[in-house]
Each structure stands twice: as C-alpha cells, then as structure tokens.
Amino acid sequence: MPVDRLPLASCLGLVLAEDAVAPISLPPFDNSAMDGYAVRAADVAAAPVELPVADDIPAGKTDVVPLEPGTAHRIMTGAPMPPGADAVIQVELTDAGTSRVTLNASVPAGQNVRRTADDVRAGATVLSAGTVLRPAQLGLLAALGFAELPVRRRPRVLVLSTGSELVEPGQPLLPGQIYESNGLMLATAVREAGGEATLLRFVPDDAAEFHAALAPHLGSADVILTSGGVSAGAYEVVKDAFTGRGVEFTRVAMQPGGPQGAGTYEGVAVVTLPGNPVSAQVSFEVFVRPALLASMGHPVVERHTAQAALTSAITSPKGKTQFRRGAYDPESNEVVTPVGGPGSHLLSALALSNCLIEVPEDATDLPAGSKVTIRMLW
Numbered sequence: 001m002p003v004d005r006l007p008l009a010s011c012l013g014l015v016l017a018e019d020a021v022a023p024i025s026l027p028p029f030d031n032s033a034m035d036g037y038a039v040r041a042a043d044v045a046a047a048p049v050e051l052p053v054a055d056d057i058p059a060g061k062t063d064v065v066p067l068e069p070g071t072a073h074r075i076m077t078g079a080p081m082p083p084g085a086d087a088v089i090q091v092e093l094t095d096a097g098t099s100r101v102t103l104n105a106s107v108p109a110g111q112n113v114r115r116t117a118d119d120v121r122a123g124a125t126v127l128s129a130g131t132v133l134r135p136a137q138l139g140l141l142a143a144l145g146f147a148e149l150p151v152r153r154r155p156r157v158l159v160l161s162t163g164s165e166l167v168e169p170g171q172p173l174l175p176g177q178i179y180e181s182n183g184l185m186l187a188t189a190v191r192e193a194g195g196e197a198t199l200l201r202f203v204p205d206d207a208a209e210f211h212a213a214l215a216p217h218l219g220s221a222d223v224i225l226t227s228g229g230v231s232a233g234a235y236e237v238v239k240d241a242f243t244g245r246g247v248e249f250t251r252v253a254m255q256p257g258g259p260q261g262a263g264t265y266e267g268v269a270v271v272t273l274p275g276n277p278v279s280a281q282v283s284f285e286v287f288v289r290p291a292l293l294a295s296m297g298h299p300v301v302e303r304h305t306a307q308a309a310l311t312s313a314i315t316s317p318k319g320k321t322q323f324r325r326g327a328y329d330p331e332s333n334e335v336v337t338p339v340g341g342p343g344s345h346l347l348s349a350l351a352l353s354n355c356l357i358e359v360p361e362d363a364t365d366l367p368a369g370s371k372v373t374i375r376m377l378w
Contacts, residue, residue: 001152001153001154001155001222001295001296001297002152002153003017003018003150003151003152003153004150004151004153005148005149005150005151006148006149006151006153007147007148008138008141008142008146008147008148008149011133011138011149011151012133012134012135012138013132013133013134013194014132014133014151014152014153014154014194014296015130015131015132015133015151015152015296015297015298016127016128016129016130016131016132016133016137016149016150016151017129017150017151017152017297018129018150019125019127019128019129020125020126020127020128020131020141020144020146020149021123021124021125021126022120022121022122022123022124022125022126022144023122023144023145023146024122024144024145025116025117025119025120025121025122026117026118026119026120026143026144027114027115027116027117027118027119028116029080029081029116030080030081030113030114030115030116031078031079031080031081031113031114032057032075032076032077032078032079032081032088032112032113032114033077033088033112033113033114034077034088034090034091034112035075035076035077035090035091036074036075036088036089036090036091036092036093036094036112037051037053037072037073037074037075037088037089037091037094037101037103038057038067038072038073038074038075038081038082038085038087038088039051039067039072039085039086039087039088039089039103039107040067040069040084040085040086040087041086041087041106041107041108041109041111043069043070043072044087044089044103044105044106044107045106046106047103047104047105047106048102048103048104048105049102049103050100050101050102050103051070051071051072051100051101051103052070052071052072052099052100053071053072053073053074053097053098053099053100053101054067054068054071054072054073055067055073055074055082056073056074056075057073057074057075057076057079057080057082058076058079059076059077059078059079060079061079061080062080064079064080064081064082064083065082066082066083066084067082067083067084067085068084069084072089072101072103073085074098074101075088081113086109086110086113087107087108087109087110087111087112087113088107088111088112088113089103089105089107089111089112090112093105120140120144126140126141126144127140127141130297130299132298132299133149133151152295152296152297153296154194154195154196154296155195155196155222155223155292155295155296156195156196156198156220156221156222156223157187157190157195157196157197157198157221157222157223157224157225157292158197158198158200158214158217158221158223158224158225159183159186159187159190159197159198159199159200159225159226160183160200160203160213160214160224160225160226160227160238161180161182161183161199161200161201161202161203161226161227161228162203162204162205162210162226162227162228162229162237162238162275163180163203163205163228163229163275164204164205165177165178166178166179166180166201166202167179167180168180168201168202169181180201180202181277181347182227182228182275182277182280183199183200183201183227184199185277185280185281186225186227186273186280186281186284187199189281189284189288189289190225190288190292193289193292193293194292194293194296194298195223195292198217198221200213200217203237204237205229205237206237207237207240207241210237210238210241211241214265218265218266218267218268221268222268222269222295223268223269223270223271223292224265224268224269224270224271225270225271225272225273225284225288226238226270226271226272226273227272227273227274227275227280228273228274228275228280229272229275230249230259230260230261230272230273230274230275231259231274231275238261238272239261239272242261242263242265242270242272245265246263246264246265246270247261247262247263247264247265247270247272248261248262248263249261249272253319253320253321253361254282254286254320254321254322254323255316255317255320255321255322255323255342255344256274256276256278256279256282256283256323256342256343256344257273257274257279257280257282257283257286257323257344258274258279258320259274260272260273260274260283260287271287271288271291273288274344276344276345277344277345277347277350278325278343278344278345278346278347278349278350279344281350282323282350282356285303285323285356285375285377286323289301289303290302302375303375303376303377304375304376305373305374305375305376306328306330306334306373306374306376307334307371307372307373307374308326308328308334308335308336308371308372308374309333309334309335309336309369309370309371309372310335310336310337310338310357310366310367310368310369310370310372311335311336311337311338311368312337312338312368313365313366313367313368314338314357314359314366315364315365315366316342316359316363316364316365316366317364318361318362318364319361320361321358321359321360321361322342322358322359323356323357323358323359323375324338324339324342324356324357324359325338325339325340325346325349325350325352325353325355325356325357326338326339326353326354326355326356326357326374327339327352327353327354327355328354328355328374328376336355336357336372336374338357339352339353340352353377354376354377354378355374355375355376355377356374356375356377357372357373357374358372358373358374358375359372
C-alpha cells in the first residue's frame with residue numbers, strides 16, 4: 001500500500017512507514033515525581049526541620065522562580081523543578097503546611113526528580129519503520145508532539161455477495177431463498193485484519209449486471225473480494241464474468257475451500273472465494289488475511305499457531321490439507337476438541353470455534369491423542 005500521512009487517532013493498527021525521530025526530549029524538563037516540597041537536600045539533612053514555603057508550583061506553571069537556600073516550594077507531580085532545588089520530599093513525610101512546612105525526613109539529592117531526557121533524548125529514533133502502531137506506540141508519539149504519521153494505508157476492499165437466492169436479514173424468506181451472510185462475514189473479517197471494506201450485496205446471477213455493479217467502484221478499490229459463483233456448475237456468475245478478463249480459476253488441495261480464483265480486473269486485484277460460508281471464511285484466513293496484512297507492511301502476517309492433542313479422532317481425505325474447526329483449551333494439557341464435522345455449510349461450528357485444526361494432506365486418520373497444528377482465530 002502507498003504511504004499516507006494520517007492523524008494519530010487514525011493510525012491504530014497501521015504500520016509506520018518511516019523512522020520516528022524524537023523532536024524533543026522526554027521529559028522535556030526536570031520535574032517532580034511526587035506531590036510534595038522542592039528543597040535543597042542540604043537544607044533537610046538534619047530533619048525534622050521547618051522551612052518557609054516561598055512558592056506554589058502546580059503542574060503547567062511556566063514562570064517558576066528559583067528556590068532560595070533555606071526555603072521550600074510546594075510542588076505537584078509533573079510540575080517543573082525550580083532552579084536551585086535538587087530533591088522533592090513527598091507530602092506524606094511533612095505536615096503539609098502552606099506558609100511554613102515541617103519536613104520530617106531527609107532526602108538525598110535527586111530524590112523524586114525526573115530528569116530531562118530520562119526517557120527519550122531529542123534526536124533519538126524512538127520507533128523504526130515497520131513498527132505496528134498500538135496504543136503504547138501512539139501514546140509515545142503523542143507525548144513527543146507528533147500530530148500525524150506516515151503510515152502504509154489500509155487496503156480498500158470491495159466485498160461482493162452474489163446470488164439471486166440471497167435475501168437481506170430481517171426480510172421474509174420465500175421457498176428456495178436464504179439470508180445473505182458471507183458478505184457481512186467477509187467485510188468484517190477485512191476490517192478485523194485492518195482493511196477498509198465496502199459491502200456490495202445482492203448482485204444477481206447475471207454477468208452483465210455483475211459488470212455494471214462493479215463499474216462505479218473500480219476507481220477506488222484496491223481489491224475485489226467475491227464469494228460464490230466459482231464452481232463448475234451453471235449460473236456461476238463470478239466465473240462467467242471474470243473468465244478471460246485477467247482472473248484465473250482453479251482448484252486447490254484443501255478442504256473446505258477447493259474452488260478459488262485470483263488475478264486482476266481492470267487493474268484491480270481480484271480474489272474469488274467459494275460460496276459455502278465456512279469455505280469462504282477458511283479461505284479468507286488461509287489466503288486473503290495474510291495478503292492484506294503484508295500489503296500494509298505488517299511484520300507478522302500469519303495467525304499464531306500451537307501444537308495440541310486431539311480429544312477425539314478425526315478423518316481427512318487423502319491428498320488434501322483439511323481445516324477442521326476446533327476449541328482449544330491451553331489450560332487442559334494443551335488439548336483441542338473438534339467442533340462439528342468437516343462440512344463447509346456448518347457455520348455454527350465455526351462460530352463456536354477459536355481455532356482451525358490443520359490436518360496434513362498425507363494424514364487420513366488421526367486417533368484421539370494425536371498432535372496437530374492449530375491456527376488460532378483470535
């Protein structure tokens with residue numbers, strides 16, 4: 001993705017495109033780490049002592065007067081240290097006086113003082129290009145005065161839901177109709193991966209209408225992501241519309257999610273996923289999510305994986321990598337329980353799972369207790 005300069009509040013989850021160099025130091029000035037009294041350590045060496053309070057220094061005060069010997073300044077956390085002071089006695093060790101104060105403990109020089117550049121020195125590289133911007137990173141850059149950042153922008157993904165049988169949730173169903181779910185599921189998966197998704201629903205099974213529906217979005221989309229219409233039967237509108245126009249259709253050795261397509265259309269990247277809901281979502285996890293993250297410069301694009309023992313036996317077709325849905329419990333001796341069967345229509349099983357169980361293509365029967373690789377889904 002190209003580089004945009006965005007306000008900090010819009011950069012969560014994005015990747016820094018250039019090194020961030022500190023324009024100021026943190027802290028930018030010596031300040032108090034405690035509510036208390038700024039003093040000269042030598043003046044309180046014989047504590048308890050009583051000193052006059054010559055000034056109040058709240059946080060944010062810009063006209064701080066020097067501390068004269070034999071006096072104290074009442075000071076708040078984060079307030080600038082007055083010239084001449086070298087320590088702060090916390091208020092709990094005093095009688096909290098306002099005109100005169102009794103200081104009940106001595107302190108060494110430097111006690112409760114945050115020194116200039118103790119955290120960051122001006123001119124230092126604080127974050128390198130390629131850093132994923134999380135709340136802590138954004139907080140640091142805000143503290144350094146950055147108002148906007150150069151980041152790899154989010155990919156703009158047009159999600160197409162095709163099928164004349166699809167109906168918007170909330171509307172009555174006629175015989176032979178089903179509620180549309182793939183579009184919403186894939187659009188939210190795109191957003192969860194950090195992309196921007198535009199959902200174009202209810203594109204009929206007609207190639208001409210398909211092209212007409214796409215046309216207004218071609219100038220803004222980076223990726224066209226479709227589900228359905230890619231198998232070998234009749235009325236496969238996605239396959240009919242894209243064949244010979246830069247998109248290649250094939251079958252991959254995985255279950256679910258065999259029929260796939262990829263390429264470009266009118267200069268826009270295209271990924272076509274199968275229509276069964278579990279096939280679509282598993283295919284997104286395997287193929288699309290890593291590509292979206294890589295396009296934004298993320299250093300880690302794959303889900304976290306782990307090894308776990310099956311709680312029950314499963315079978316898998318020879319020659320295909322199978323992705324079964326599973327519930328992983330790391331606190332129960334790192335075991336995973338298969339959820340539902342292998343069917344690509346079993347959406348409830350996917351919704352109740354927190355991982356995918358990856359069965360290698362050369363494994364056909366895995367008894368209970370077998371070690372398998374799992375991909376965490378969150």
